[in-house]
Amino acid sequence: MTTSKTKKRGTKKSKPAKNSSAKRSPRAAFAVATNEKKSTAERAKAFVEAPLATIASDDTLQASLDVLRDRQQPIKVRLAALQSLQAATFSVIEFEPHREDYFATLRELVDDPDEELRQRVLGILARENDGYVQKRLLEGLQDPSKALVPPEKALQLLSYDVHAEAYPVAREILNAPPNPEAKREALRLLSADAKSAPVFEKLLRDKDEDRDIRQISAAALQSVKPKRFQEQARELLLDDNEYDDIQATALTALEQFGDEKAVGKDQQLLNRVDELGSSKSAKIKKSAKRFMSRYGK
Amino acid sequence: MDVEIQINNSPNANARFLTWSPASCRIRITDPAGAQGQGQPPMRISAKTTASGGSVVFRKGTTGAFSASLQLGVPVNGNWVSFFAAGQFGRASVSLNDVTIEARHGNGNKVVGSTPCTVRIRKNANNLTPAERDRFIAAFAQLNNAGLGRFADFRDMHTNVSSPQAHGAPGFLPWHRAYLLDLERELQAIDPSVALHYWRFDQGSPNIFKRDFLGESDNIGTVFFSATNPLQFWKTDGVTGINRRPFFNSNNPTGVRTEAQTLALGTAYPAFRTMEGNPHGSAHTSFGGSISSIGTAARDPLFFLLHCNVDRLWAKWQRNNNRFNPAVAASFDSGAWPIGHNLADTMWPWNGITGPPRPPTAPGGTMAPSPVVTAPGLSPRVRDSLDFQGKVSAAACMGFDYDDVPFS
Numbered sequence: 001m002t003t004s005k006t007k008k009r010g011t012k013k014s015k016p017a018k019n020s021s022a023k024r025s026p027r028a029a030f031a032v033a034t035n036e037k038k039s040t041a042e043r044a045k046a047f048v049e050a051p052l053a054t055i056a057s058d059d060t061l062q063a064s065l066d067v068l069r070d071r072q073q074p075i076k077v078r079l080a081a082l083q084s085l086q087a088a089t090f091s092v093i094e095f096e097p098h099r100e101d102y103f104a105t106l107r108e109l110v111d112d113p114d115e116e117l118r119q120r121v122l123g124i125l126a127r128e129n130d131g132y133v134q135k136r137l138l139e140g141l142q143d144p145s146k147a148l149v150p151p152e153k154a155l156q157l158l159s160y161d162v163h164a165e166a167y168p169v170a171r172e173i174l175n176a177p178p179n180p181e182a183k184r185e186a187l188r189l190l191s192a193d194a195k196s197a198p199v200f201e202k203l204l205r206d207k208d209e210d211r212d213i214r215q216i217s218a219a220a221l222q223s224v225k226p227k228r229f230q231e232q233a234r235e236l237l238l239d240d241n242e243y244d245d246i247q248a249t250a251l252t253a254l255e256q257f258g259d260e261k262a263v264g265k266d267q268q269l270l271n272r273v274d275e276l277g278s279s280k281s282a283k284i285k286k287s288a289k290r291f292m293s294r295y296g297k
Numbered sequence: 298m299d300v301e302i303q304i305n306n307s308p309n310a311n312a313r314f315l316t317w318s319p320a321s322c323r324i325r326i327t328d329p330a331g332a333q334g335q336g337q338p339p340m341r342i343s344a345k346t347t348a349s350g351g352s353v354v355f356r357k358g359t360t361g362a363f364s365a366s367l368q369l370g371v372p373v374n375g376n377w378v379s380f381f382a383a384g385q386f387g388r389a390s391v392s393l394n395d396v397t398i399e400a401r402h403g404n405g406n407k408v409v410g411s412t413p414c415t416v417r418i419r420k421n422a423n424n425l426t427p428a429e430r431d432r433f434i435a436a437f438a439q440l441n442n443a444g445l446g447r448f449a450d451f452r453d454m455h456t457n458v459s460s461p462q463a464h465g466a467p468g469f470l471p472w473h474r475a476y477l478l479d480l481e482r483e484l485q486a487i488d489p490s491v492a493l494h495y496w497r498f499d500q501g502s503p504n505i506f507k508r509d510f511l512g513e514s515d516n517i518g519t520v521f522f523s524a525t526n527p528l529q530f531w532k533t534d535g536v537t538g539i540n541r542r543p544f545f546n547s548n549n550p551t552g553v554r555t556e557a558q559t560l561a562l563g564t565a566y567p568a569f570r571t572m573e574g575n576p577h578g579s580a581h582t583s584f585g586g587s588i589s590s591i592g593t594a595a596r597d598p599l600f601f602l603l604h605c606n607v608d609r610l611w612a613k614w615q616r617n618n619n620r621f622n623p624a625v626a627a628s629f630d631s632g633a634w635p636i637g638h639n640l641a642d643t644m645w646p647w648n649g650i651t652g653p654p655r656p657p658t659a660p661g662g663t664m665a666p667s668p669v670v671t672a673p674g675l676s677p678r679v680r681d682s683l684d685f686q687g688k689v690s691a692a693a694c695m696g697f698d699y700d701d702v703p704f705s
Contacts, residue, residue, distance in 0.1 A: 026574075045551070045552060048551070048552030048553075048575075048579060049552055049554075049575060049579075050574070050575065051574040051575055051578050051579060051582075052571065052573075052574035052575075052578075080552075083544070083552075083579075083582045083583075084579075084582075086578075086582045086589060086590070087574060087575065087578030087579045087581065087582040088574060088578060089578075089590070089591060090464055090465075090573065090574075090577065090578040090581060090591055091464060091465040091573050091574060091578065092460045092461050092463075092464040092465040092591065093461055093464065093465030093466050093635060094465050095465065096461075096465075119585070120585055123585050123586070123589070124589070124590060127587070127589075127590035127592060127593045128457075128590065128592065150517075152517055153517050156517060156518070156519065156540060159536045159540075160534075160587075160593060161534075162534075162535055162536060181515075181517065181519075184519070185517075185519070188519075188536060188537055188538050189536065191532070191535070191536055191537035191538075192534075192535035192536050212521070215524065215529060216537060216538070218529075218530075219443065219529055219530045219531075219532070219537045219538070220537050222443045222530055223443040223444045223445065223530070223532045223537060226443070226445070244524075245524035246524070248523075248524035248525050249524045249529065252524065252525055252526070252527050252529070252530075253527075253530060255527075256435060256438055256439055256527040256530070257439070257442060257443055257527075257530065283523065283524055283525045286525050287524075287525050
């Protein structure tokens with residue numbers, strides 16, 4: 001989907017947002033935010049300025065939701081209304097009576113033509129573990145013609161509340177990624193799945209693999225199989241032909257999370273890291289120095 | 298002659314930390330050989346530091362001005378003599394034990410006793426030295442331990458289910474003050490040199506959003522770290538990594554109230570606490586990603602720096618308006634509020650109370666104890682969070698301070 005090209009109401013551009021707004025009351029700010037005669041910049045600024053004004057009463061909430069829903073309103077104003085309402089959710093007790101209306105409105109907006117708004121709305125609902133949104137995101141991954149957002153974004157949003165049913169599609173994307181970002185996000189999502197440890201290990205050791213992918217694989221393996229990761233990190237460090245940043249990642253992991261007893265007794269590893277301390281690479285040098293200071297040299 | 302100096306009246310090396318608030322200290326003669334003067338040889342106490350290190354000032358009693366050195370008579374019989382020490386405002390430590398308190402006998406130059414210490418202060422995270430920054434993120438990463446560590450409790454304390462305990466009513470600021478302190482003490486158990494630092498969301502903070510610190514976001518909000526940054530192993534709720542997409546450019550978020558605007562909200566707490574909406578809520582929602590929703594915000598370490606700034610603003614407002622005393626009406630919002638939001642209420646989860654109207658579980662146990670101070674206790678009440686510098690009662694001092702909020 002693309003951003004709507006429809007002519008917008010209230011897109012007056014003459015006046016920039018004023019700085020003098022600091023002293024106005026939240027009610028006054030809200031009046032500006034919902035006044036279509038004001039410029040887009042003034043309205044957007046006023047919305048963000050006074051989040052609690054959006055939930056001051058049922059009327060102000062409905063007025064804010066109306067702006068958010070209305071595709072004829074300038075998108076900057078709609079986004080500001082969304083930001084303001086979302087900020088108001090942090091005032092939990094005051095927001096509670098309005099919660100149902102707010103989230104129902106957001107669900108209406110998951111198919112909004114504006115990609116940025118859609119993405120933000122999906123993010124908010126995904127963080128609430130909204131089942132409807134999770135279903136729509138999964139459907140979009142399985143059938144790209146139904147996609148609400150690009151696959152990497154869908155995977156990222158699904159990772160807020162990982163369910164086993166997301167794993168098969170994440171594995172498929174990992175094996176045949178439509179783009180590097182989708183591969184990366186599939187891997188992140190799978191980092192919750194201990195059964196994927198062999199995949200993390202394979203990617204970590206593959207020198208032809210993208211460095212970001214190897215870095216994420218290292219973190220994923222460390223969290224699901226820390227011992228196995230430690231063995232792999234050791235191998236990476238002993239390898240003269242390994243990349244600097246991968247060795248720095250391995251060193252950082254062993255220094256921060258390594259098994260102190262096992263590492264401290266591993267003379268071959270200690271000698272190797274000592275040697276890496278004279279590396280020309282600043283990051284290797286830094287990591288090696290920290291490592292040696294932890295392990296007693 | 299030998300003397301012993303104790304900071305916070307404790308022999309424990311982990312108690313050798315100072316803030317801007319006066320700390321009870323004491324000195325005694327352990328070996329009187331060579332002492333001059335009758336009964337109570339004169340002793341001069343001062344501090345030695347480096348050009349960029351912390352600095353300490355002294356005074357004899359609970360009132361009066363602080364000075365760079367102090368003359369005390371210390372009896373040869375080994376009895377303790379009390380004095381007070383505090384970090385010199387504006388001169389916080391940059392590393393562990395970068396200040397030494399020294400005692401000299403009479404007018405001599407010979408040091409007869411000394412104790413290293415640290416002026417441990419919460420600072421603007423954008424201005425940390427690389428070494429301070431690295432220790433700070435390493436402590437966070439170890440607390441998280443790639444998703445296997447104690448950080449999980451802190452993440453579980455701040456969820457949709459527990460949010461009414463902490464938001465939307467007067468207890469918002471006290472609850473988060475206790476929450477931050479609990480976390481800070483856990484970080485200090487890993488590395489005692491670390492304090493919790495803050496993100497000034499009303500100023501440009503380019504150093505914070507770099508790969509060597511809290512990471513750089515790409516266009517979908519995936520945060521990237523350098524290969525030497527241990528936060529690359531950050532994991533919460535089973536998933537590796539952090540999602541955070543700023544809706545602002547390289548500087549600070551737009552539309553978030555400035556410090557001056559926030560401090561001008563009013564001189565009584567009911568007016569000031571509206572800052573929960575803006576700047577607090579507005580700072581959260583100046584991003585997409587975990588930090589912009591209440592139930593997931595604590596998945597991002599930035600959350601704690603954001604809230605540290607919220608707490609700093611409260612501390613500054615308290616100082617500007619002298620609002621430390623719970624007995625003064627304008628210091629809080631009296632009335633019948635939901636449980637957890639009234640001055641006399643204990644705060645969840647540190648009170649361990651579960652079941653309605655409290656949440657079903659209480660993760661993390663009691664407040665982490667401190668080797669430096671006893672306040673706010675293991676199960677703090679709302680009222681225990683107000684007098685954080687011990688201005689009303691020295692025993693209420695919570696053991697933290699901000700780089701721009703003095704004691705006096």
